[in-house]
Amino acid sequence: MTDSNRENEVQRTAQRYQKKAYASSYKQEYLDGWKLKNLRSRLIARAEIQAIKKAIEEVQLRGSVLDIPCGTGKLGRTLSSYPVSITAADISPEMMGLARDEYDPEKISDFIVCDAADLPLSSSSLDSIVCLRLTQRLPVEYRGRILAEFRRVARKYLVVSYSLRSPWHDLRNRFRWTYDRSNPTFFPASRSCVENELKEAGFEIIRIRAVLPMLSSQVIVTACVSAG
Numbered sequence: 001m002t003d004s005n006r007e008n009e010v011q012r013t014a015q016r017y018q019k020k021a022y023a024s025s026y027k028q029e030y031l032d033g034w035k036l037k038n039l040r041s042r043l044i045a046r047a048e049i050q051a052i053k054k055a056i057e058e059v060q061l062r063g064s065v066l067d068i069p070c071g072t073g074k075l076g077r078t079l080s081s082y083p084v085s086i087t088a089a090d091i092s093p094e095m096m097g098l099a100r101d102e103y104d105p106e107k108i109s110d111f112i113v114c115d116a117a118d119l120p121l122s123s124s125s126l127d128s129i130v131c132l133r134l135t136q137r138l139p140v141e142y143r144g145r146i147l148a149e150f151r152r153v154a155r156k157y158l159v160v161s162y163s164l165r166s167p168w169h170d171l172r173n174r175f176r177w178t179y180d181r182s183n184p185t186f187f188p189a190s191r192s193c194v195e196n197e198l199k200e201a202g203f204e205i206i207r208i209r210a211v212l213p214m215l216s217s218q219v220i221v222t223a224c225v226s227a228g
């Protein structure tokens with residue numbers, strides 16, 4: 001893939017969620033409906049939330065947390081159930097518009113429209129960052145920029161999802177791409193790639209958890225800021 005193709009994918013990922021109708025259907029897909037696609041999204045969303053809860057409890061996440069990309073607020077209720085103060089951020093105001101009611105007003109401190117690679121936040125200004133479902137849509141170079149921003153802003157923990165490469169999921173993705181070319185490009189990463197990216201950005205991996213092994217290639221990585 002050329003540099004300009006990679007840049008196009010970053011733009012496509014950012015623009016895809018800017019329409020109100022798309023944002024509504026994204027939210028509806030993981031919340032209700034009995035179509036096969038919705039059922040799969042609901043199962044995966046439930047498993048994602050369980051994996052995020054385990055990560056939060058494992059590190060006893062407290063204090064200030066950035067939920068990016070917050071999307072339509074999938075993690076709003078979960079994060080609000082912990083003693084944290086939440087900043088929710090996303091590049092799409094339309095997605096964020098549907099997230100606003102999902103957070104406990106007592107727990108939310110701000111909603112920010114921004115690019116994860118250019119956070120309008122001071123260095124070391126937050127305890128932790130949760131990043132669900134962004135890295136798999138972005139090429140490795142852009143992920144590096146985002147992780148560097150996360151490291152600049154976070155003092156303690158990062159909980160981040162990746163799509164982990166495996167022969168089974170590569171086959172599934174090739175099949176999905178064949179029957180639906182509107183599917184955006186996927187950027188799965190090998191386990192060693194995930195480990196290197198996080199290490200280079202200044203994070204130490206605590207645990208990698210699979211979300212739903214056969215149905216989804218997604219994993220939730222819990223990491224802490226490296227000492228020194």
Ligand SMILES: C[S@@+](CC[C@H](N)C(=O)[O-])C[C@H]1O[C@@H](n2cnc3c(N)ncnc32)[C@H](O)[C@@H]1O
Pocket residue numbers: 013014017018068069070071072073074089090091092095114115116117131132133134
């Ligand atoms: C698949 S959704 C995930 C949202 C939410 N975390 C969830 O699991 O439902 C991807 C989100 O990433 C946002 N996004 C795309 N590119 C972004 C960027 N460069 N910086 C911040 N948000 C971005 C989109 O607007 C969209 O809301």
